[in-house]
Amino acid sequence: MELKNFVKAKRKAVNLTQPELALKAGVGLRFLRELEQGKDSLRIDKVNQVLKLFGYQVGAVPEIKENEL
Numbered sequence: 001m002e003l004k005n006f007v008k009a010k011r012k013a014v015n016l017t018q019p020e021l022a023l024k025a026g027v028g029l030r031f032l033r034e035l036e037q038g039k040d041s042l043r044i045d046k047v048n049q050v051l052k053l054f055g056y057q058v059g060a061v062p063e064i065k066e067n068e069l
Helices: 003-013 018-025 029-037 044-052
Strands: none
Touching: 003 029, 003 044, 018 029, 018 044, 029 044
16 A cells, blocks of 8 residues: 555544644644655655554565566
8 A cells, every 4th residue: 555545544544634633743734735645755754753643654665576566
């Protein structure tokens, strides 16, 4: 699942609006909107502030190569 979809689904599962989640996570509303829209470059520390509320964090994962699919 893409990060943008993950965050949006988790936010909706706990019935929070974007402004409410931004406030709880300590990030700006603009940042949260860009996160949920899939902006290519975001600060990892701020992404982790949001994910921390759901018990997650960004981490290194093995890359899946096309020939492995």
